Structures are given as C-alpha cells and as structure tokens.
Amino acid sequence: MTDLQAAKRVVLDYYADLDALSGDQDIAAVLRKHTAEDYSWRGMHPWHEQVGADAVAETFWVPVQEAFSPLQRRPDVFLAGESVVGDTADVWVCQMGHLLGLFDHPWLGIPPTRKMVFVRYSEFHRVEGEQIAETALFVDVISVMRQAGHYPLPPQTGSSHIHPGPRTHDGLLYETQDAAEGEATIELVERMVADLLEANEIANEIGEDRMPSSVLANCWHDDMIWSGPEGIGATYTIDRYQQQHQYPFRTNLTGKRFNGHIARFGEGNYACFFGWANLTNIATGGFMGLPGSGVDADMRVVDVYRRDGDKLAENWVFIDLLHWLDLQGLDVLARLRQLTGQEEL
Structure with missing residues (x-):
C-alpha cells in the first residue's frame, strides 16, 4: 500500500x-x-x-x-x-x-x-x-x-461568482482515509464517464445531441452543482446544468475526440483528473457566444468531484479556455494588452 x-x-x-x-x-x-x-x-x-x-x-x-x-x-x-x-x-x-x-x-x-x-x-x-x-x-x-473589470467574452450561460468549496466542508483530506471510500468514488466517476461515452455513440447514430436528463440522473443528484470556468459559468440542478452548459457544449461543438488523462484518482468522497489535452473539438458557432472556426482545438480540462452516497453532488471544472481560443486565432491576452497599452506580460 x-x-x-x-x-x-x-x-x-x-x-x-x-x-x-x-x-x-x-x-x-x-x-x-x-x-x-x-x-x-x-x-x-x-x-x-x-x-x-x-x-x-x-x-x-x-x-x-x-x-x-x-x-x-x-x-x-x-x-x-x-x-x-x-x-x-x-x-x-x-x-x-x-x-x-x-x-x-x-x-x-x-x-x-x-x-x-x-x-x-x-x-x-x-x-x-x-x-x-x-x-x-x-x-x-x-x-x-x-x-478587474475587463471581461473579454460574450455573456456566459452560467453564473459568475467566487466558487465556494464543498457544501459539506470536508474536502481537506489531511488524515488517512478509508481506501474503500476512495475506490467507490473513482468507480462512480468511471461509471459516469462510461454513461457519457455511450450517450455520445447514440447521439452520433441518431444525430441528436440533447441527452435525456435520465442519463445524468444515473450518477448525479438532482441538485448537483457544476462550478465551471469563467466564460461558461456555474450551474445548479441537472435541468439548469443541461440548459446552461451541456446542451450548448454538445450542440455547438463537433468532431469531439477524447485524448485521455494524465492522472485520475480518488480518495474518500473526492476524485479528480486532468488531461493535456483531454479533448479536441471543432467550434461550429454558438458555444460561449462565439462564431465557428472549423479548427481542431484542444481543451485542457480539470475535474474535481464530491460524492454524496451513491451519486455525485458537486463538480469543479477548469478549462484552459485561453489556449482553446488561441488555437482558433483569438489571443485574448494580446488583445487586452493592446487595448490597455501594456505590451509586456
């Protein structure tokens, strides 16, 4: 061990x-x-x-x-x-x-x-x-x-705020945890990912990317909280998560390829992963209020999860959106420096 x-x-x-x-x-x-x-x-x-x-x-x-x-x-x-x-x-x-x-x-x-x-x-x-x-x-x-008052993107679909930590205030696992709990959490995350991959295959067959809420309900509590990156925002409940992030993501990005993770692990009621890059996709127009690009662009993504019982309750997500946009020809930081007259990083 x-x-x-x-x-x-x-x-x-x-x-x-x-x-x-x-x-x-x-x-x-x-x-x-x-x-x-x-x-x-x-x-x-x-x-x-x-x-x-x-x-x-x-x-x-x-x-x-x-x-x-x-x-x-x-x-x-x-x-x-x-x-x-x-x-x-x-x-x-x-x-x-x-x-x-x-x-x-x-x-x-x-x-x-x-x-x-x-x-x-x-x-x-x-x-x-x-x-x-x-x-x-x-x-x-x-x-x-x-x-700082310099938001560079169109209005986001989710909420903008300082993201709080776990509702249960038990996320700092400084002490030794029961190994079985960590195994249960990572197994649930793996099952959730498998559900999404299966739904993707069905969507490709029928040409419909609006996943039914029942698929998410298999692994998520109805009052789930999804704390996404600025530019997308945070959402609350399965219904609003689908409206404010999942449907725009699924219907306005195509050619999705999963590239795997660098690390994926769990301990206690928490699990996390990151990739470099996890996902490659093509913007067709509409996602984040931006036009389509037709360019294969990489998304470097972090997910941190909290399990509550036999379902997931909270998910904190980081996406390197500046890199994803830069690959499509939009250098957000360069444009900001030009506007503010600050040429140095």
Missing part, C-alpha cells in the same frame, strides 16, 4: 515554504528544495510547459508574487491517490482553492485594481520519494479579468 500520507506531507511542506516567502526572497530556491532536478511543470496559456525550478519560478511564481501581495492560500479540497491511468502506480496529490491577494501590479497585461482578488486554482503534483517530480497548475485567468 502506497504511503499517501507521506506524499501529502511532501506537498504540504512545499506549500508551507512557498507561502512563507515575502519581498525579495528566492522563490526558485524554494522550488529547487522541493522538486526533482528534471522537474516538469504544466501551466495554462500563456505559460504552457516549463522544465526545472528556475524556469517555473521566473515564468509563473515571481510574476504572481509581484502582482498579488501579500498572497494567501485558501484551499478547499486536498487529496492524494494512485492514478488509475497507465501501467505505473504513480502517486499524485491535488489541491484546489483560491489564492487571495491585493492586485497592486499588472499581471498578464491585466491592469491592477488595488483591491483584493481571488485567483481560482487547481494543482496536481506527482510525488516520487521526497520530491515533487511533476506539476500541473490550472488557474482561472478570465475570472481575474472579470474581477
């Missing part, structure tokens, strides 16, 4: 050192202390893939610390597990929540507000021994843009 508690401790020690930094302290030194020599890092657009602690510090963490200070970590979910993807028993740790700070300096061309902002994040770490070997960090940049 893999010592998941030891893996959690590796990540928590890293966070403790990173969060204690202030002023001109050496961020790269902290990353070097806690990461492997060939540390691999994945970030959303515009950071993409980086190798080594120094590159990650310079590309992401130094600008974040400079823009949002003092920076406060406010996690809502924390879990670990052996990924069910692939043939190796890789151990991953996931933390999800918000980084809170005063937005006093420009970030990615977004003008500062001098007010507090919440940077929504979900971070995955693959742990080897006493070091972090690999990280994937998803942050909701478009949410920061909206908080």
